[in-house]
Amino acid sequence: MESLYPELTGAVLVCSVPPSGNSGLVWRYLFSKPIAAFKVTRSLAAKAFQTSLSLCKETFFSATMEDHLVQRYQELMKESSRMPLFDLRKLNASLPVPSVPKSSIEVLVLGASDDFIVDAEGLSETGRFYGVSPVCVEGVAHDLMLDDSWEKVAKVISSWLNGLNKQNPL
Template sequence: MSPELEIFRRNPSSKPKSKTPIVFVHGAFTGAWCWNEHFLTWFADQGFETISFSLRGHGGSGGRDLRSLASIDDYVEDLETVVDTLGQKPILIGHSMGGYIIQKYLEKHKAAAAVLMASVPPEGLLASNAMMAMAKPDLYLQMFWLQAIGPHTLLRDRLGRAMLSPDIAEDEGMIYFGRLETESHRALMDMMGANPVFLSQTDLPPILAIGARNDEIIQSELVNHTAKRLGADCILLDDIAHAMMLDAKWEKAASQIAKWLEKNVIEKQDSTSKKSAA
């Protein structure tokens, strides 16, 4: 049973564009706050009901004392808890680890569509970690220390450059960095191969894999791989870093996602409605 979860909701600020709500799933080290900065309100302004939540042990959710023991399956259970309050299949948008949670959710559940932002690929983190260790050993070491000691100021410069583009305001970047927290050791082990994704392309909803072309954490090659593995569409963005929903050009990512949803969800729903009416 899930602990009490921190949940945020926004109703469409204008005429609803879609009856299908969007549920945002955050990545490792963060909480619902990463969506609340921009995406939650922006997509509500586009006509969607939007929901963000903090996984157990993160943000304002319960379970903090046992966070290091939480598994990816526990996080999937948290997502199930939130979706069950909606009474319908949502659009799922997940970042990094959140994209992996969505993939695990789709093993047993349906969704209207899924957007995987700089997502951990189906096979987990082994490939991305190996690529990082080879090409960016300083960043690889600092990711280790982030998990070991949390967001210490000594880690801010190098990790900050991997998470956010240089043109984002320094004070804003520092605020975001200070909100990071250590992740569940068990969940990280699950993504290192202990709990891989088993999905078949034959029964998946429309999926978009979107990434940053120069992402140092989830490399663009792996975004392409995820798209091919899942039969998904793929978009790579320039001039944006790993934390796309917080970066200076976050709206570029949001706009691309909204365009994709228009074509792959809204237009298909409208077409189905017209056929039903006829």
């Protein structure tokens, strides 16, 4: 019987927490950028991004992002973060994630040079895990799909998808 859905050819991981979890990120920040570590913890764990426009901007967006846009997204994120998406205790018990079996699915590991949450080492770890070279988009922050330079990101993804289409024509 033929599937109703097409086979998955590729996946894009966007500013993903590394497969070992966020503890490596936290420890690196604590020792190299203690003030940033405090801000990230306050922003995410205490959900202060919901009430502080400046902290929301610093955590998720580029410094050039207009405040009215940050405020618009802040309201949307506030609504979507009311319920926890998962139980962190259960998640941490499953870390590190087991290696991925060899697959025909191509993976693009995408990061942002101005990411306040996932650092370059975290991006590299994710790339190594999937056996690919990660791509870091310059001048973009963590929420790169909403950031004011989102077009740069869209071009990278579009170019990668076009390459997949050439490798796997329908």
